[in-house]
Amino acid sequence: MTDSPVLKVDAVDVVRGGNPILQGVSLTVRAGEHWALLGPNGAGKTTLLRMLGAFEHPTRGSVEVLGHRLGRVDMRALRAGIGHVDPRHTPDSHLTVREVVLTGATNTADLIPRWEATAEQLAEADRLIDLLGLSHRGDAGWHILSQGQRGRALIARALMPSPRLLLLDEPATGLDLAGREQLLERIDRLQHAHPELASVLVTHHLEELPPGTTHAMLLRDGRAVAAGPVDEVITTEHISACFDHPVRILRQEGRWSVRPAQPALN
Structure with a gap:
């Protein structure tokens, strides 16, 4: 430290x-x-x-x-x-958990048109999804997640830029x-x-x-x-x-x- x-x-x-x-x-x-x-x-x-x-x-x-x-x-x-986790943040409902986490790399509410995540960003998103206990929900749509799952996904999103x-x-x-x-x-x-x-x-x-x-x-x-x-x-x-x-x-x-x-x- x-x-x-x-x-x-x-x-x-x-x-x-x-x-x-x-x-x-x-x-x-x-x-x-x-x-x-x-x-x-x-x-x-x-x-x-x-x-x-x-x-x-x-x-x-x-x-x-x-x-x-x-x-x-x-x-x-x-x-x-800074990774700021606000439980009131509402991503577009059509996004999957993995896509929501990836928006943390661009600090946007939605995926940017024609933007493609690098192999390193995809790997980091999957690592964070696993760390937050959501590996089984990575491809699930945001709209079907429980509130607790959404909260953990938002933490993974906040960690994408390595704050x-x-x-x-x-x-x-x-x-x-x-x-x-x-x-x-x-x-x-x-x-x-x-x-x-x-x-x-x-x-x-x-x-x-x-x-x-x-x-x-x-x-x-x-x-x-x-x-x-x-x-x-x-x-x-x-x-x-x-x-x-x-x-x-x-x-x-x-x-x-x-x-x-x-x-x-x-």
Whole structure:
């Protein structure tokens, strides 16, 4: 791993219409680190993720993505080095899983007319499809996939350009138990297969965190409640303060769960 940060956010404020969205937020993400952004609705998670993905500028403070400071770089060119997974992305329904993944090579919503993938790109698409557990669905049409399969296909698509940074915006939203567990298992495998890849995952729910999560930031009302190594941040005290509700945090076999602050009486 290199010492140069993949992401560096320094004392960032975001103000819209006179309303503060983020206040004094700082964050440093290095290669091989896997961060979780947690917090209640309206905490500022999506705004921060959009800045990390080079879609928005801060009002004050600085943001460096892949060594480039926002405001001094072509944002569109910078986004080519970032894998951004948005579960709301809707490819054309006539595409197969393999074709959807290949659109990641051109960063387009559809296959470009007369564009042909190279042998290397085809091989990489198949490797990623296998890594995400979709080899049996490579030729299946997008319209017949389950929501969980679509989510994993979008991760494979985001990885096609070999990005240094992967951003996951609530990837388990709307999934049933099986779909969520299949997704988390494959994210965990991905983290082992790409040890230099850094990632940031946004969620409301501790149960949706992959076991390989290394760091976390808790946001509330646009401010960081805590940030750092995951075992120091995801604690009963910090989670209770972040969500303004008393709970107990348990971790077993690498996964987190939430319980009432007081055990139920028999």
